[in-house]
């Protein structure tokens with residue numbers, strides 16, 4: 001099958017008849033729902049750009065399974081060039097949408113599972129890898145969106161899965177049959193889950209003895225029987241109901257997260273990629289997280305580009321653009337943003353080919369990348385708010401601006417420089433509001449903090465790979481630690497001075 | 499037997515000690531065998547590959563070696579990985595030796 005057009009993607013999503021709940025109601029026409037549609041537009045953009053020759057180099061890749069051109073989001077990375085193009089594609093899409101475009105988690109899931117299933121088969125004589133390859137080919141051939149579902153609700157964080165008073169807080173196998181398994185539980189914070197054709201489930205932590213039922217990885221259609229979604233709220237989300245293109249800040253695009261519930265879902269064996277092999281769950285978590293931490297060195301940078309641009313415009317519109325401190329703040333924002341990009345690229349260029357044949361990013365540098373992502377967007381946002389001025393949070397509404405009596409007053413008092421229309425100044429300030437404290441901040445700020453793992457998760461990985469002993473040896477060699485000390489060689493202070 | 503080193507910028511293992519523990523003059527090791535010896539999992543000695551496949555040229559410049567079904571063995575060490583498999587430092591030399599003789 002050929003690559004889908006954006007329209008075909010939206011139609012295919014509607015045809016799934018997903019079970020989505022929002023504000024306590026089941027939403028049937030979800031593709032036209034004002035709160036959901038902007039997130040669908042984001043994914044549609046991944047189809048739209050793939051069809052344009054000027055973006056093809058980043059958006060498409062050649063499948064190692066079929067030799068055909070496929071959307072890079074369904075590709076298994078075959079070189080360090082593929083890894084770096086992934087990051088560049090993500091920056092591009094962040095720039096085009098100013099939002100989380102949601103299709104990365106599935107890509108990171110297939111790439112992590114590819115090598116882990118191979119290694120699992122080598123160790124255990126199973127046939128997970130062949131099953132998984134067929135599945136990847138299906139995603140590529142049909143040009144499908146897959147949700148990467150790792151994070152369980154987790155209940156009491158101090159307890160392992162099998163000791164939770166409520167076992168369903170981790171997805172687990174409740175029945176094994178000849179033809180497949182039955183799973184129960186939920187996955188939290190699922191990015192783009194309601195915009196996906198497929199779900200790829202992975203365990204969320206390294207499992208230990210006793211956790212065998214929780215060490216499960218599988219895929220299923222997003223509309224499998226027993227799967228339903230409870231849509232996540234975002235800051236200022238109901239502004240999307242106001243039918244105004246001004247107050248939302250980003251009228252066309254937005255992110256999406258949902259609580260995904262598995263209510264005794266049957267999964268046939270050909271869709272199961274791990275079932276009880278606890279010793280491989282840690283590698284899967286580590287590799288998925290590694291790929292996803294790399295991803296943020298692209299997508300957040302693209303959104304950062306939009307925010308820096310908005311801050312620069314805000315300064316132009318209020319006449320402060322030539323002030324040296326404004327210029328310096330824009331330089332600082334750019335420096336921080338490009339540092340993130342450097343990290344995303346560095347872990348790509350230092351990637352290695354795994355025994356399975358696919359390429360894996362450098363884990364240490366990917367964790368450094370994400371650790372910076374937990375900080376720099378916050379500083380970039382702080383500087384954007386500084387440059388924007390207080391109006392970004394005190395501005396009257398679109399309705400006021402449109403009002404016959406009040407409108408001209410708003411227009412008159414919110415003017416900046418004379419050559420910039422007030423409406424454009426308001427638009428840019430609303431965009432900054434969207435990205436720093438509004439609906440867009442879910443993707444730009446809190447997702448930067450917790451998405452792909454909270455900061456401490458990266459610090460653990462960094463500690464594990466920091467090679468501290470080597471560093472100590474280097475210091476010892478330079479400082480001559482352990483060398484006998486010849487006291488007699490110490491000269492009198494006066495002799496030294498001379 | 500040839501040892502191809504990475505540049506050694508961030509070694510997590512003692513490359514020199516490992517090389518010294520390899521069976522350089524052992525007649526049981528096929529002539530022309532190669533060990534790509536990288537200090538960390540970035541595997542620079544083998545061109546960022548954790549395993550060298552059959553018929554494949556690996557490694558930088560003339561130091562590279564190609565693996566073949568009937569050709570001499572090629573083993574990749576990248577930090578504590580031997581051909582991609584986690585191997586504790588003290589067992590590295592012995593694991594590489596076994597692979598060379600296999």
Ligand SMILES: Cc1cc2nc3c(=O)[nH]c(=O)nc-3n(C[C@H](O)[C@H](O)[C@H](O)COP(=O)(O)OP(=O)(O)OC[C@H]3O[C@@H](n4cnc5c(N)ncnc54)[C@H](O)[C@@H]3O)c2cc1C
Pocket residue numbers: 105148149150151153154157158187188189190191192257442443446447450451452453454455456457
């Ligand atoms: C916007 C957004 C999008 C996301 N998208 C996805 C997605 O698409 N797919 C997906 O699978 N996941 C997704 N995530 C989930 C993300 O990976 C998690 O948020 C992250 O792993 C943290 O888990 P948590 O939210 O349950 O926080 P918690 O686990 O509750 O962590 C809160 C704090 O407690 C600390 N903590 C937790 N457990 C322990 C412990 N045992 N010991 C010590 N400290 C502990 C953490 O370090 C952190 O500081 C998304 C998250 C966000 C915010």
